[in-house]
Amino acid sequence: MxxxxxxxxxxxxxxxxxxxxxxxxxxxxxxxxxxxxxxxxxxxxxMPEIEKSTLCPKSGATSVTALLIDATDSLSIQQKQAFLSAFQSLSDSISLHGRLDLYFIHDTQTSLLKPVVSLCNPGHGAEISELVGNPRHVEQTWQDGFGQPLEREITQLLNASPEKESPILESIQSVVLTSLSAPIDRDKPKKIIIVSDLMQHTSNASLYRGTPAIESIIQNKSFNRVKSDLRDIDISVWMLARDNALSRSKLVELWQRIFAEQGAQNAYFCVLVESNGCQNDR
The missing domain is CATH 1.20.5 (Single alpha-helices involved in coiled-coils or other helix-helix interfaces)
Known part of the structure; x- marks a missing residue:
């Protein structure tokens, strides 16, 4: 064989x-x-080292969004629902490790505004692979440390008592100084979202006296004291429609010029409509 x-x-x-x-x-x-x-x-x-109290990286947030709410006048039930809908979309859109600072418009004569809450997005569980992390734990962290605390503060803000004045310009200036001017955030994407009827009302300037010529506002000494450096900051306005407000078109035109005089490249305006969130008014 x-x-x-x-x-x-x-x-x-x-x-x-x-x-x-x-x-x-x-x-x-x-x-x-x-x-x-x-x-x-x-x-x-x-993976960055995280501050437990804020969920922010110790090296700094990846982006900063300041949400400034005008609750100096009461919001209707419909406006509250529209805002909550828009806010839900906002909180879901914050980038991973991006920071959201929550403010409400208030008097700044004695001190600058401080954020009611300042938290970073820790990421959703769906964004984490089981090979390198625990999606369930990450999602629970988002709910307990980011989503729910923001919702609690928002609820309190929306139920706050009305105030006599509405210092919108002063509050914007305060937010820029306290949230958007830190050296660690210099090259990070920055944004201000203003939820307001845009009816500035203080002893120095009030739109309830009629729509002033833009030149009279810009040349006013009080404007120079409250204006901000809005270069490299995205501006969004969620407008609240109120019966005593001027026409939205006039308000938008006025505030676009006011923002431009402070260095803003562009500003996006939308209107909070019932339960449909924020709808483009352009």
Whole structure:
């Protein structure tokens, strides 16, 4: 019998072939394990160190959004619902490790405004792979540390008592100084969202006395004291429609010029409409 046709030789060849593929599979499995382990180590190594109280990276937030709410006049039930709808979309859109600072318009004569709450988005569970993290834990952190605290503060703000004055310009200036001027945030995307009827009302300037010529506002000494540096800051206005307000078109035109005089490149205006959130009014 030839060596080639020897049954024992054929069996040995099959065994060698099976051993060969077994080794290949072990190597592939090892490479997969090493790859997963490497991804996990890389993820951990590149994960920023987080402040427990704010959920923000100690190296600074990836972006800063300041939400300034005008509750100096009461909001209707419909306006509250429209705002809550728009706010839900906003909180979901904050970038990973981006910061959201919550303010309400208030007197700034004795002190600058401070954020009612300042938190960073820790990320949703759906954004985390099970290979490098715990999606359920991440989602719970978002709910307990970011979503629910913001909702509680928003509810309190919307139920706040009306105030005699509505210092919108002064409040914007305060927000820029306290939230958007830190050196650590210099090159980060920055945004102010103003929820208001835009009816500035203080002893120095009040739109309830009629729509002034824009030149008279810009040349007024009080404007120079309250204007801000809005360069490199995106501006959005969620307008509240009220019966005693001027026409929206006149208000938008007026405030576009006011923002431009402070260096803003553009400003987006929309109207809070019943339960439909913010709708473009342009």
């Amino acid at each position: 030839s060596r080639r046709n020897n049954p024992r030789n054929r069996k040995d060849a099959r065994v060698e072939k099976e051993d060969y593929w077994g080794i290949i599979m072990l190597i592939v499995a090892a490479l997969i394990i090493i790859g997963i382990g490497g991804a996990f180590v890389y993820s951990k190594k590149n």
